[in-house]
Amino acid sequence: GAVVSQHPSWVICKSGTSVKIECRSLDFQATTMFWYRQFPKQSLMLMATSNEGSKATYEQGVEKDKFLINHASLTLSTLTVTSAHPEDSSFYICSARGGSQETQYFGPGTRLLVL
Amino acid sequence: AQSVSQHNHHVILSEAASLELGCNYSYGGTVNLFWYVQYPGQHLQLLLKYFSGDPLVKGIKGFEAEFIKSKFSFNLRKPSVQWSDTAEYFCAVSAGTYKYIFGTGTRLKVLA
Numbered sequence: 415g416a417v418v419s420q421h422p423s424w425v426i427c428k429s430g431t432s433v434k435i436e437c438r439s440l441d442f443q444a445t446t447m448f449w450y451r452q453f454p455k456q457s458l459m460l461m462a463t464s465n466e467g468s469k470a471t472y473e474q475g476v477e478k479d480k481f482l483i484n485h486a487s488l489t490l491s492t493l494t495v496t497s498a499h500p501e502d503s504s505f506y507i508c509s510a511r512g513g514s515q516e517t518q519y520f521g522p523g524t525r526l527l528v529l
Numbered sequence: 530a531q532s533v534s535q536h537n538h539h540v541i542l543s544e545a546a547s548l549e550l551g552c553n554y555s556y557g558g559t560v561n562l563f564w565y566v567q568y569p570g571q572h573l574q575l576l577l578k579y580f581s582g583d584p585l586v587k588g589i590k591g592f593e594a595e596f597i598k599s600k601f602s603f604n605l606r607k608p609s610v611q612w613s614d615t616a617e618y619f620c621a622v623s624a625g626t627y628k629y630i631f632g633t634g635t636r637l638k639v640l641a
Contacts, residue, residue, distance in 0.1 A: 446627055457619065457633045458573075507572070516561045516580065516623055522572040 417441055418510050420521035427498055428529055435493045435524045437508030444510035447491035448518060449483060452505040464491050498528040531556045533622050535632035542610050543640050550605040550635050552594075552620030562603040563621040563629070564594055573619065579603065590614070612641045 417440040427433050437447055446465050450458040462478075464470040464485035472478045480502075482494040491510075495502050505525050509518040534553045542548060554560065564576040577588025584596040594605045603620060620632040 448628070455636075457631045458629075460628060460630075463628060509573075511627060516627060517563070517575060517578060518627075518629060519575070520565070520573040 416512075416517075416519040418444075418508065418519050418521040420508055420524050422524060423522060424525040424527075426527045426529065429499055430497055433495045433498055433526060435495075435506055435508075435526075437491045437493070437510070437521055439489045439510045439512070439519075442510075442512040443488035444491070444512055445488070446511050447485055448509045448511075449481070449491075449493050450507045450509065452507055452523070454505075458507060461493075495526065498526070500528045502526065503528045531622070531624060531630050533620055533630050533632040535618075535620055535635050537635045538633065539636045539638070541638045541640065544612055545609050546639075548605070548607040548610045548614070548637070550618055550620075550637070552603045552605065552632055554601050554603070554620075554622045554630075556601075556622065556624050558624055561623045562594070562596060563623075564588065564592070564603070564605050565619045565621060566616045567619065567634075568616045576605070576618075610637075610639050612639050615639045 419438045421436045449461045452458050461476045462470045462472045464483050466485050466488050470483035485491040507523040509520045511518050532555045536551045562579040565573040566576050567573050576592050577586050579586045579596045587593045592607050618635045621629040
């Protein structure tokens with residue numbers, strides 16, 4: 415149980431385009447979903463927290479207009495990287511928790527390369 | 530600000546050696562503690578977690594961790610590592626907000 419999927423697993427796009435990444439909880443209802451960014455050989459940096467049906471809460475230094483997060487249902491959250499630039503190239507990971515659970519379950523990540 | 534420190538950035542061990550990875554956090558209140566493992570090319574998987582009760586927690590794959598409140602530590606241990614334990618290990622702490630603060634990770638390489 416507690417499986418989280420992400421789609422796509424990798425994406426290459428041109429500078430200036432927008433990219434949407436989906437995060438789904440497959441076998442539980444995700445009260446909260448989290449979006450992280452992981453740089454090579456570094457830890458995970460929390461970008462934002464999203465609760466179903468409400469606006470996402472962004473961490474300090476994360477541009478909310480750049481990284482649009484939508485959590486429209488209890489099983490789906492999307493991260494849209496708008497007007498992507500090469501510096502947005504990274505590994506984006508989502509996680510989800512359900513109900514009153516503290517434990518987060520992580521998706522496999524999406525590798526984004528902006529040319 | 531809350532922080533999580535993993536002092537061992539890279540660890541190399543031979544098979545059958547014992548493992549201890551350090552994790553220290555800075556937060557004075559009640560915390561929930563986690564260890565996750567990331568095998569090469571795979572997603573983070575939960576190894577074990579501590580919320581309350583017995584401070585010695587047993588997880589999957591023979592791993593255990595001990596919560597020492599006075600030392601603000603949650604070190605991960607395994608008596609005898611295997612080649613398949615080669616991975617990156619992350620300690621994470623949450624303190625009432627459901628958000629995790631991750632340590633910087635420890636890359637473990639086990640030599641066959």
